[in-house]
Amino acid sequence: xxxxxxxxxxxxxxxxxxxxxxxxxxxxxxxxxxxxxxxxxxxxxxxxxxxxxxxxxxxxxxxxxxxxxxxxxxxxxxxxxxxxxxxxxxxxxxxxxxxxxxxxxxxxxxxxxxxxxxxxxxxxxxxxxxxxxxxxxxxxxxxxxxxxxxxxxxxxxxxxxxxxxxxxxxxxxxxxxxxxxxxxxxxxxxxxxxxxxxxxxxxxxxxxxxxxxxxxxxxxxxxxxxxxxxxxxxxxxxxxxxxxxxxxxxxxxxxxxxxxxxxxxxxxxxxxxxxxxxxxxxxxxxxxxxxxxxxxxxxxxxxxxxxxxxxxxxxxxxxxxxxxxxxxxxxxxxxxxxxxxxxxxxxxxxxxxxxxxxxxxxxxxxxxxxxxxxxxxxxxxxxxxxxxxxxxxxxxxxxxxxxxxxxxxxx
Numbered sequence: 001x002x003x004x005x006x007x008x009x010x011x012x013x014x015x016x017x018x019x020x021x022x023x024x025x026x027x028x029x030x031x032x033x034x035x036x037x038x039x040x041x042x043x044x045x046x047x048x049x050x051x052x053x054x055x056x057x058x059x060x061x062x063x064x065x066x067x068x069x070x071x072x073x074x075x076x077x078x079x080x081x082x083x084x085x086x087x088x089x090x091x092x093x094x095x096x097x098x099x100x101x102x103x104x105x106x107x108x109x110x111x112x113x114x115x116x117x118x119x120x121x122x123x124x125x126x127x128x129x130x131x132x133x134x135x136x137x138x139x140x141x142x143x144x145x146x147x148x149x150x151x152x153x154x155x156x157x158x159x160x161x162x163x164x165x166x167x168x169x170x171x172x173x174x175x176x177x178x179x180x181x182x183x184x185x186x187x188x189x190x191x192x193x194x195x196x197x198x199x200x201x202x203x204x205x206x207x208x209x210x211x212x213x214x215x216x217x218x219x220x221x222x223x224x225x226x227x228x229x230x231x232x233x234x235x236x237x238x239x240x241x242x243x244x245x246x247x248x249x250x251x252x253x254x255x256x257x258x259x260x261x262x263x264x265x266x267x268x269x270x271x272x273x274x275x276x277x278x279x280x281x282x283x284x285x286x287x288x289x290x291x292x293x294x295x296x297x298x299x300x301x302x303x304x305x306x307x308x309x310x311x312x313x314x315x316x317x318x319x320x321x322x323x324x325x326x327x328x329x330x331x332x333x334x335x336x337x338x339x340x341x342x343x344x345x346x347x348x349x350x351x352x353x354x355x356x357x358x359x360x361x362x363x364x365x366x367x368x369x370x371x372x373x374x375x376x377x378x379x380x381x382x383x384x385x386x387x388x389x390x391x392x393x394x395x396x397x398x399x400x401x402x403x404x405x406x407x408x409x410x411x
Contacts, residue, residue, distance in 0.1 A: 287309045
């Protein structure tokens, strides 16, 4: 199977062919501006020193400062953060944000750290990288297994080192430290806006539409609750331990309660236990991959029965799988459009930090809906114009905008 970054470069190449992109601009877009590797020594609670490897990839800042999350996961690697930073650059361009792409991570299982160790590791990451971060340079955010509390520690460490307040140097913060209303569920909310527009195109009625969600973390759980509130029938959910399937429908609030208990999702009464792989092949109308990358591949794409896929995860579908899905007539709302709600509200957070003026949740959601619907319409327009799938259309729109900024700078 291709690596995440190889997939990203294939997606770029597909858009470049449609656009007949200048070969020199294409070459520049094939690589991040820089990838920084750091070794972070952590004093464990028992006094031992353990060293963890961390990364920050900064990918094209022609449109504005680098922007992107920091993930804590045992599978973090350089290839992954490069791909994720590329997708962030594209994502910001799709929704029209004046930002570039960034992504970072530490190779660690945070579940094996105490709270005190987690704080020391988070502060150590900032000590290693603070010279490359800042409101006008590179603005991190939460990602897999990082939280508003982690962002708060990182902000505090940055301000301690630099000696001045800089709330806009990081987003996804607690409200008490300049976070934005609506940020905690913004990725899912943006996905709901995109799903709603796609459902209209396909003639879906919520009360008659079944949904399976792979990944019941922050984004997936919020997506399930928001869609259930709109009347969609959530029939399957899964997390890292496996999944559940109930054709008559699942109550996401009960599923969340069980997930956070010792029983886990498997404790849901009347449910059929399924694997994450089996969830992808269920006979549903809409499939929402909200876990990790490379879930829908050439090996299982033909088994997908959903008519619409809405990608809340980053890179869940490989290019080989895209070709199969397109041939089958399955519409894929791609990650760089469907999960852009998170970075959009992060941008709102930056704007509020810079002006020291804060908006209500209603104002945030109104602004988010406008941006997401306009982005969906622009991508759909490219799809119709070039007779391509939605992913290629989204990359065409993004590459066009980034290339325009690069050319304006004389690159």
